[in-house]
Amino acid sequence: MLILSTAFVLFTVIVFGIYYIPQLRNYQVYILIIASLFFYYYNNPLDVIILLISIAVNTIISYEIHMHKRHALLFAVLGIVANVLILSLFKYNSIISHALSLGQIFSNKAVKHIAVLSLPLGISYFTFQGISLLVDSYRQTMGVTDETIRIRTFSSHFINSALFLSFFPKQSSGPIITAHKFFPQLEFKFFQTIDWQTTFKYIIGGLFLKFVIADNLKDYTFWMRYPEFTVLSSIDLIMLMYGYAFQFFADFAGYSLVAIGIGYLFGYTLPINFNYPYIATSCSDFWSRWHMSLSSWLRDYLYIPLGGNRKGTIRTSINLLLVMLIAGAWHGGTLNFLLWGIWHGIGLAAGRILKRLFGFRSRNSPLLTLIKIIIIFHFVSIGWLFFKLPEAAHVYAYIASISKNIHIRSNMKLIIPMVLYSSLIVIYHAHYFVKNSPKLTFLHRFDFVLYGLLLFLILLNKGDENAFIYFQF
Amino acid sequence: MLLFISNFKKNSIVMSFLVVVFLFSVYNAIIIITSPPIDITSAPNPNLENFIIAEEYIFEKKDTPVVIAGSSISKTMVNEIIIDDNNFWNLSFSGSTPQQSLYLISKSGTRPKIILIEIGWSVLNGADNKKDIDAMTDPRLCALKRLLPAFRRKYQPAAVINDFVNKHIFKFRKIDKNEIQEIIPEPSAYKVGMNNYMKLSESRPYGKIDSTLRGMSHLVHELEKRKIKILFFETPMDKKLAETDAINRIKQNALMYFPADLYAWISPPSDHGFVTTDGVHLTHASACKFFDYLKKETELRTRCGI
Numbered sequence: 006m007l008i009l010s011t012a013f014v015l016f017t018v019i020v021f022g023i024y025y026i027p028q029l030r031n032y033q034v035y036i037l038i039i040a041s042l043f044f045y046y047y048n049n050p051l052d053v054i055i056l057l058i059s060i061a062v063n064t065i066i067s068y069e070i071h072m073h074k075r076h077a078l079l080f081a082v083l084g085i086v087a088n089v090l091i092l093s094l095f096k097y098n099s100i101i102s103h104a105l106s107l108g109q110i111f112s113n114k115a116v117k118h119i120a121v122l123s124l125p126l127g128i129s130y131f132t133f134q135g136i137s138l139l140v141d142s143y144r145q146t147m148g149v150t151d152e153t154i155r156i157r158t159f160s161s162h163f164i165n166s167a168l169f170l171s172f173f174p175k176q177s178s179g180p181i182i183t184a185h186k187f188f189p190q191l192e193f194k195f196f197q198t199i200d201w202q203t204t205f206k207y208i209i210g211g212l213f214l215k216f217v218i219a220d221n222l223k224d225y226t227f228w229m230r231y232p233e234f235t236v237l238s239s240i241d242l243i244m245l246m247y248g249y250a251f252q253f254f255a256d257f258a259g260y261s262l263v264a265i266g267i268g269y270l271f272g273y274t275l276p277i278n279f280n281y282p283y284i285a286t287s288c289s290d291f292w293s294r295w296h297m298s299l300s301s302w303l304r305d306y307l308y309i310p311l312g313g314n315r316k317g318t319i320r321t322s323i324n325l326l327l328v329m330l331i332a333g334a335w336h337g338g339t340l341n342f343l344l345w346g347i348w349h350g351i352g353l354a355a356g357r358i359l360k361r362l363f364g365f366r367s368r369n370s371p372l373l374t375l376i377k378i379i380i381i382f383h384f385v386s387i388g389w390l391f392f393k394l395p396e397a398a399h400v401y402a403y404i405a406s407i408s409k410n411i412h413i414r415s416n417m418k419l420i421i422p423m424v425l426y427s428s429l430i431v432i433y434h435a436h437y438f439v440k441n442s443p444k445l446t447f448l449h450r451f452d453f454v455l456y457g458l459l460l461f462l463i464l465l466n467k468g469d470e471n472a473f474i475y476f477q478f
Numbered sequence: 479m480l481l482f483i484s485n486f487k488k489n490s491i492v493m494s495f496l497v498v499v500f501l502f503s504v505y506n507a508i509i510i511i512t513s514p515p516i517d518i519t520s521a522p523n524p525n526l527e528n529f530i531i532a533e534e535y536i537f538e539k540k541d542t543p544v545v546i547a548g549s550s551i552s553k554t555m556v557n558e559i560i561i562d563d564n565n566f567w568n569l570s571f572s573g574s575t576p577q578q579s580l581y582l583i584s585k586s587g588t589r590p591k592i593i594l595i596e597i598g599w600s601v602l603n604g605a606d607n608k609k610d611i612d613a614m615t616d617p618r619l620c621a622l623k624r625l626l627p628a629f630r631r632k633y634q635p636a637a638v639i640n641d642f643v644n645k646h647i648f649k650f651r652k653i654d655k656n657e658i659q660e661i662i663p664e665p666s667a668y669k670v671g672m673n674n675y676m677k678l679s680e681s682r683p684y685g686k687i688d689s690t691l692r693g694m695s696h697l698v699h700e701l702e703k704r705k706i707k708i709l710f711f712e713t714p715m716d717k718k719l720a721e722t723d724a725i726n727r728i729k730q731n732a733l734m735y736f737p738a739d740l741y742a743w744i745s746p747p748s749d750h751g752f753v754t755t756d757g758v759h760l761t762h763a764s765a766c767k768f769f770d771y772l773k774k775e776t777e778l779r780t781r782c783g784i
Contacts, residue, residue, distance in 0.1 A: 205491050221636065224523040232674075236667040413664075417648060422522035422640050453490040457497020464498065465505070466634045469525055469610075 008177055009215065009263065010470075016044065021270055025196040033194055034168050037271065041171035045126065052125035055091070056171060059128075062087050063135040064159075064166040067142040071156045077146050084139040092132040097338035098122045127176045129335055133302055134170055134181060140306055141184040153185040165191055174267035178260055180278045180298035183305070187273070194272030204269040206456065211262030213459040218255035218426055220468025222248050225423045231399040235406050238413035241420065242406055248423040249393050250386040251430040254282065257296070276301075281437040283385070283430070286377035287360070288352035291385060299335075303328050314357075321357060326350035336392075341400070345391035352384055505635070506628040516632045516641045517652055518557055524550070524572035529631040531557065532582055532614055535569050537624065540588045542567040544776065547579030548596030549603055551713050551758055554765040559653050561769060570596065575603045575690050578611065580697040585615040592707045592780055594744075594772065595698075597732045598715070598725065599675060599758055601690045602683050653762065660763040663755045671756020672716060679724035687728050695735040707780060710736060711744035711772060714764070716757035742779040747771050 020040040024033055046053045066084035070077045094101065102120035105111050144150045156162045169187045226249045228234060234242060261278035268275040276298045285291035292300045308328045314321040326347065333346020390400045439445055518534065521527035534557075535545075546552050548570035555561055557568045567590075569579040576595050583593065613619060623629045631637070644650045698708050710732065719725060736743075746752075752764040760768055 201491060205494070209494075224525045227523075232670045236664060236670055417644075417650070418520075418522070421643055421648070422636065425636055425639060425643075453493035454497055456490070456494040457501065460494060460498045461501040461505075462635065464502065465628060466636050 008174075008260065009212070012047075016040070016047075017267060017270075024194075024271060030193055034164055034191065037173075038164070038167050038171060041168070041173040041176060044173040044176065045171065048126045049123070055095070055125045055128065056131065059088070059091060059131055059135055060163075060167045060170050062091075063138050063170065064163045067138050067154070067166065068156060068159055068162050070139065070142045070146055071162075074146055077143050081139050081143040085136055088132050088135045088139075092128060094119070095122055095124050095128055096334075100338055127178065130175065130177075130179050130181055131170045133299075133306075133335075134184070136306060137181075137302065138166060138169065138184040145185075150185065154188045172268075172273065174264045174271070174273075175275055178257070178264075179296075180261055180264065180276045181302050182275055182298065183302065186276065190273050198272070200269055204266045206452075207262045207266030207269065209456050209459050209463070211259045211264075211266060212463050213259070214255040214262065215259030216467040217459075217462050218429060219252050219259055220471050221466070222252035222255065222423065222426050222468075223471055224468065225419055226252055226393070228419070229393050229403070231394065231396075231402060234403060235410075236413070237406070237410065238415040239407050239410045240415035241413075242403065242410065244415075244420050244423055246386050246390065246403075246407075248427055250283070250382070250389050251427045253389055253392070254279070255430060281434050283382050283434050284378055284437050285381045285385075286374055287381060288349060288356045288384070291381055292349075292353070295385075299332070303332055307331065318358065318361065322354035325353040325357070329353060339395070340397055341391040341395065344397055344400075345388055348388045348391065352388075502628065506626050509627050509633050514633075514638060514641070516637060517644075518632070519559060519652065520641045520644050520650070521632070522637060522640045526631060526634070526637065528571040528574070529610075529614075530637075531569060531571070532611070533623070533630050533632065535567055535582070535588075536586050536614065536620060537630070539567045540586065543591040544594065545569050545579070545583060545590040545592070546594045546596070547576040547583070548594075549574055549576065549600030551598060551600055551760075552596045554760045554762070555769045555772075556653075556762075556765070559655055560658075560762065560766050562655055563773065566773070573604055574607075575600050575694070577690055577694045577697065578607070580694060580701065581608060582611050582615065584697055584700055585611055587615075589704050590706060592709060592776065593701065594709050594711055594776060595694070596713065597710050597728065598712055599678070599719075599728075601728050601732075602678060602686055602724065655766060658762045658766055660753055661761055663753060663761065668754075668756055671754075671758065672719070675719050675757055676722065679719075679722035683724065684727060687724070687731055691728075691731050691735050698736065708736075709742045709744060709776060709779060711775075712746050713758075713760065713768060714746040714750075714752035714754070716754060717750075719757050744772065744775045744779070 020036065023029065024036050029036065042053055042056070045056055063084065066080050066087070070080045070084075073080065098119050098121075102116045105119065106113070106116045138154070141150070142154055142156075145152055145154055154165075165188060168191070169182075169184060172187075175182065226245055228237065228241075229245050229249060234245070237245070258279040265275045265277070278296055278298050280294045280297065282291060282295035285294055308324055311324045311327065312320055313324065316324075327350070329346040329350030330343060331346070332349070333342040333344070336342045336345070387404070390403055391397070394400050394403060516530075518527065518530050521530050535542075542565065544566045546555070546566065546568045548568075550570070550572040552568060552570035553572055555568055555570075561568050569582065570576075571578050576597075580593070580595070583590065627633055702708060712729075715725075747768075752768065753761045754764070755761055
C-alpha cells in the first residue's frame, strides 16, 4: 500500500473513523497498533515478523535497562548491537552473503537465502527509533534526562513501544521521532482538538510537492542514466543535475509533510524534516535544514557521544567524517552511498576549518550570502549524483561529460519545462528571505488563495504516479 | 457547528476549496472558448506525449481508418508533421510495446479499418501499463473529460505554458515536412544506442519475446473479431542489428503467432538510404521516406482505398 494511493487514503479514513469513536477512546493506542501492523502486512506479510522482532527486542531491553540500573549500560549496548545486526542483515545482505560464501562457514543454501532477503519497508527508520528508545531509557535511568518514558508495567511499556516503533504515517520514510519526544504524547486524543488548519496545510503542501513537482520532474531526470547521458550537452547535464536536486527535495519533503499532516490527524506531532535546505550557506547549515530528523538523531546519538566538537579540530573532523560515513551506510550498502557520506563529511570538516580561518573576518553581505548559497547548492547537487546513479564510475562519467560536451547543442525541449517546475522550488526558497517582512504580513490573510492554487494544480497538473525515492532506504 | 469547524481559522479550508472551484471554472471556460492549439510535438516529455497521443485518439481521432501500433521506433513518424494524412493516426508510445496500443484500441471500442503493428526491438520494451489505459478509457472519465476538457493532459497548465513559451518566447516553429533534410547522426549517440541494442540481444531475452508476442496475439484475435484488418511491418535498422540473435528470434516467433500466409507483412525496403540516430530510430527525413513507403505498401496490400 503506497502512501498516497487510493488504498492508503481509504485505509486512513477507516482508521480515523474508528479511532475517534468516543466509546473506543480507551483503545486508541491498540487501534493504531493494529492499523500499523495491517499497513505493514499489506505491503509484505513477512515484514511484520521483522517489525515484531524489533518491537520485542527493544521493549524487553529498554524494560531491563529501567529495572536493572547496575547493568543498564550492558543492556543498552546489547540492544544497540542487536538493532545494528538486524539492520545490517537486510541492508548489506549481498555483502554478508558474499563474505559468508568466501568463509564457507554456512551451507550454500543458507547463503543464498541471505542474498535474496528483501529490505523490509522502513527498517532503517524503526531501527534508529529502536536505538533511540534504548538510549533514552538508559539516559533516563541514569538520571541524565527527565523521565519522559514512563514505564509502569511491562505490558503497558510493550504497548507504548509497539506504537512508537510502528506508527504507520511515519513508517515508510520517517520523519524519525525519538522516544523522549513521542512517549509524552501518549494520551487520549479528542476529535475536537484536531488542528484541521495545520493538517490541511501540511497535507496539501506535501501533495503538491510530490504530485506536481517531483512526479513531473522525474520524467526529465529519467535521462540521467548511463550511457544515455554521455551524449547530452553540458547545459542539459547541469540542468538535469539541478532538476534532480529539486525533484529529490520535492519528493522527500512532500512525503514528510503528508506524514506529519496524517500524524496531526491522529493527535501526534511528528518532527519537521525540512527547513528551506537549498538556502544553506554551509554544509553544517545544510544539515540543520535537510532531513532534520535524521541529522538531529545522528547528532544526539552519535556525534555528541563520539565527543562532538569538544576534542579539538582534528578529532572533530574525524567525528564528522565518521558520522557522515555512517549516514551514507544507513542509506544503503553500495560504494556510492559511502562516497556520498565521505563527500558530505569532507564538506562539513572543511567548512569548520574554513570558518575557523576566515569566519570572524568575513562580513555577511547579501552578495557573499548568495555566493555561499550557490556554492553549497552545487556541492549538494553533485552529491545527489551518488544517489541517482548506481555506480561511482557513472558519477565520474557524468561530471566528465559536463566538461566534455560543451560543443553539443542543448535541448530546449528538455530545459524549458524543467525550469518551469524547478522555478516553483526556487520561489519557495526565496520566500524564506521575505516571509517575516512586516510589509508582507497582510498576505498571510490570503493563505487560502495559495492553498487553493496548489489544490488546483494538484487537480490538473499531477504527474504520473511514482514511488517515493526514499522508500528504498 | 462544532463538529468540523471547532478550531478552523476564518474558514480558510472552505475558502481554499472555493478558490479551486473558481480557478477551475475560469480555466475550463478559457479552454472551451479558445481551444488553444497545443502542438502534440511540443509536449514537454515522452511520457506526457504518450498520454496526449492516446487522449487525442480517444477524443478526436477515433474514426481514423488506419492506426499504427508501435513504440518510440514508429513514433519517429510524428503525427501532424510526418504523418500529414488524415487517414492515419500514429498510436505509438515511447517505452512501450505495440501491445499497449492494441490494448488501448481494444478498450476504447473503436473500429479502425486497418491496424499496422510494428514488429522489432519494441517487443523487448518495458512492462506495459494497463492501469493507465483502463483509467483513460473508463467511460465515466471519458464523459467527464468531454464535458470538462481542462482535465485532458494536453491542457495541463504546465503543458499550455510550455507551448506558449515555445511558440511566443523562443519562437520555435513546428517542423515543416517539406523542409526536412537528412542529417548525419551524432557518432557518440549512435554508438551508445548500438551498444545498448547489442547488449540487449546478448542478454537472450527469449522469455520476454514470447510473453509480449503471446499477449499481442490475444489482442490481435480479439480485434480481428471486430473485422479490423491487421498488418505487420518492420522498420529499417542498422545492418549489424538486423542480424542479431534477438531480432531474428523476434521475427521467427512473430511469424509463429502471425503466419505470413494469414497476415500481410511489410518488410523494410531494400533501399539502404535510411538513416537512424542510434541504429534503430529513424531521423525525421528517413521517417518521412519510410512513412511514404508504408502508406504505399498498405494501400497495395489491402486494396481498400484508404
